Amino acid sequence: DAGVTQSPTHLIKTRGQQVTLRCSPISGHKSVSWYQQVLGQGPQFIFQYYEKEERGRGNFPDRFSARQFPNYSSELNVNALLLGDSALYLCASRGAGANVLTFGAGSRLTVL
Amino acid sequence: DAKTTQPNSMESNEEEPVHLPCNHSTISGTDYIHWYRQLPSQGPEYVIHGLTSNVNNRMASLAIAEDRKSSTLILHRATLRDAAVYYCITPNSNSGYALNFGKGTSLLVTP
Numbered sequence: 001d002a003g004v005t006q007s008p009t010h011l012i013k014t015r016g017q018q019v020t021l022r023c024s025p026i027s028g029h030k031s032v033s034w035y036q037q038v039l040g041q042g043p044q045f046i047f048q049y050y051e052k053e054e055r056g057r058g059n060f061p062d063r064f065s066a067r068q069f070p071n072y073s074s075e076l077n078v079n080a081l082l083l084g085d086s087a088l089y090l091c092a093s094r095g096a097g098a099n100v101l102t103f104g105a106g107s108r109l110t111v112l
Numbered sequence: 113d114a115k116t117t118q119p120n121s122m123e124s125n126e127e128e129p130v131h132l133p134c135n136h137s138t139i140s141g142t143d144y145i146h147w148y149r150q151l152p153s154q155g156p157e158y159v160i161h162g163l164t165s166n167v168n169n170r171m172a173s174l175a176i177a178e179d180r181k182s183s184t185l186i187l188h189r190a191t192l193r194d195a196a197v198y199y200c201i202t203p204n205s206n207s208g209y210a211l212n213f214g215k216g217t218s219l220l221v222t223p
Contacts (some may be wrong), residue, residue, distance in 0.1 A: 004155075033210065035213075042216055045210040045211065045212070056209065057209045087180055090156070090198045091201060092155075099146075100158040100161065101148075101156075102158065104155050
C-alpha cells in the first residue's frame with residue numbers, strides 16, 4: 001500500500017512569492033495534518049483537517065492556509081514567502097480510531 | 113501537551129541495548145506516551161505508545177514508570193539503521209493529535 005505521498009519533494013521560491021504543497025493520505029485515512037520543520041528543530045504543528053473541516057491550528061500567521069478535498073487529499077498554501085519559511089513541510093495522516101500518525105517524506109522549501 | 117524532557121544526545125555501540133529516557137512529570141491521567149523517530153532525510157516514524165503498562169512491539173519496548181512521570185524507550189539491539197532523532201510526546205487527547213515534538217534525543221550508533 002502507498003504511504004503518505006507529498007509533492008513536490010523540493011522547490012525553490014523567492015521572497016514574496018506564493019507556494020502550494022500537496023499531500024495524499026493513506027487510503028482510508030480521513031485526517032490530515034501539516035507540520036513545519038526548520039533545520040535543527042523538531043516538527044511544529046500547523047494545521048489538522050478531518051472530513052474537510054479544520055480541527056486544529058498551530059501558532060502560525062494567516063499567510064499559512066490549508067484545505068482538504070472530498071478525496072481527503074490536502075493542500076498547504078503559504079503566501080508572501082519570507083526567508084524564515086524555508087523548511088521541510090511534513091504531512092501526516094491518521095486512520096479512524098487510530099492513535100498514531102503516518103508521515104510523508106516531506107516537501108523541502110527553500111526561499112531565496 | 114505535558115512538557116517532556118529528553119537528553120539532547122546519546123551514543124550506543126552496535127548490537128547493544130539502548131535505553132532512551134523521557135521525563136513527563138505533568139502528564140495527565142488520560143494522556144498516552146508516544147515515541148516517534150526521524151531518520152536522516154525522512155519524515156518522523158511511529159515507534160510505540162502506551163498508557164500505563166509496559167508495551168512491546170517488533171521495533172522496541174516502552175517501560176512506563178508506575179507514577180507515569182517518566183518512561184524509557186528500549187531498543188534491544190541497536191543497529192546502525194537505528195541512528196535517528198527520537199521524540200517522546202504526550203499529546204493532549206483534546207488536541208486532535210497536534211503533536212508537540214520538542215527537540216528529541218539524537219542517537220548515534222557506532223560499529
